[in-house]
Amino acid sequence: MPDKNDKGGIQVISRAASILRVLKESQSGMSLGKIAERVDLPRSTVQRITSALAEEKFVISDANGGGLRLGPELNALAGAAQYSIVEHCRLLLTELTQKTGETTDLAVMRGIGMVFLDQVPGVYRLTTVSQVGEVFPLTTTANGKACLAQLSKEDAIKLIRNEWDRNGIQRNLDEFLSELAVIREQGLAYDMDEHSAGVSAIGFSFVDWVGDLHAISIPVPTTRFSRQKTTIEQALLETAANIHQTFH
Numbered sequence: 547m548p549d550k551n552d553k554g555g556i557q558v559i560s561r562a563a564s565i566l567r568v569l570k571e572s573q574s575g576m577s578l579g580k581i582a583e584r585v586d587l588p589r590s591t592v593q594r595i596t597s598a599l600a601e602e603k604f605v606i607s608d609a610n611g612g613g614l615r616l617g618p619e620l621n622a623l624a625g626a627a628q629y630s631i632v633e634h635c636r637l638l639l640t641e642l643t644q645k646t647g648e649t650t651d652l653a654v655m656r657g658i659g660m661v662f663l664d665q666v667p668g669v670y671r672l673t674t675v676s677q678v679g680e681v682f683p684l685t686t687t688a689n690g691k692a693c694l695a696q697l698s699k700e701d702a703i704k705l706i707r708n709e710w711d712r713n714g715i716q717r718n719l720d721e722f723l724s725e726l727a728v729i730r731e732q733g734l735a736y737d738m739d740e741h742s743a744g745v746s747a748i749g750f751s752f753v754d755w756v757g758d759l760h761a762i763s764i765p766v767p768t769t770r771f772s773r774q775k776t777t778i779e780q781a782l783l784e785t786a787a788n789i790h791q792t793f794h
Contacts, residue, residue, distance in 0.1 A: 565596060566616065566620070569581070571701065576614055577614075581614070632664045635664065646764060649668040650762065661680075661682075663760075664678065670770075684706070687740070688763045695751065699723070735751075745766070750763075752786065752790065
C-alpha cells in the first residue's frame with residue numbers, strides 16, 4: 547500500500563510544477579492571489595509552496611513590484627538543458643538546409659529577446675551568419691514574431707511596448723497585433739528587411755518538453771528571397787507539422 551507521505555510529496559511536486567508553469571506564462575510577474583486563481587488552489591497553499599521555491603531561488607519577487615516571477619536557478623537548469631534542444635533540433639535544421647540550400651537558425655525566447663542557439667549554414671556564397679548567444683529583438687525578426695504570436699495578448703503587448711519604448715519606435719500597435727493574428731492562423735512569420743537591411747526571413751515557433759518557446763527560421767539575402775520564398779515556406783510548414791511529434 548502506498549505511503550501517505552509519498553503521495554503527499556508527489557502532490558506537492560505536482561502543485562509546484564503547476565505554479566512554475568503559470569509563472570512562465572507571465573513575463574511581468576504575478577501576485578499570490580492571481581496564481582492561486584490560475585492553479586485552483588487556496589492562497590495559503592500557494593504561499594507555502596512559493597516560499598519553499600523562493601528558498602531554492604526557483605521563484606523571486608519582481609523588482610518592479612509585480613509579484614512573483616521565475617528565478618535565476620531555473621535559468622541555470624535551462625542552460626544545462628539547452629544542449630539537449632540543440633542536439634534534438636540539429637537534424638531538423640540540417641534537413642531544412644538540404645531542402646532549401648539556405649542557412650537555418652534555431653533560437654529560444656528568453657525574457658525580452660530571442661537568444662540564438664544554433665545554425666546550419668547554407669550552400670550559397672552569399673549567406674547570413676549569426677553567433678551563438680546573440681540576442682535578437684522580438685518585433686522585427688521572423689523568430690521573434692513567431693513566438694510573440696503564441697503568447698497571450700496581454701503578455702505580447704507588454705513585450706511589444708517594452709521593445710518599442712526602449713528603442714524609440716513609433717508603430718501602430720493594432721496593425722502589429724493583426725500581423726500576429728495572421729501568423730497564428732497561417733503558422734509562419736516574416737521579416738521583410740526589417741531587422742537587417744538586405745536580409746529577409748521566414749520562421750515558425752514551437753514549444754519544447756518544458757514549455758519554452760523556440761523558433762526555427764531561415765534568413766535569406768533579399769536579392770534571392772522572392773525566388774526562394776515558396777520553397778522555404780513549404781519546407782518550414784512540413785517541419786512545423788511534424789516537429790511536435792519529436793517531443794513525445
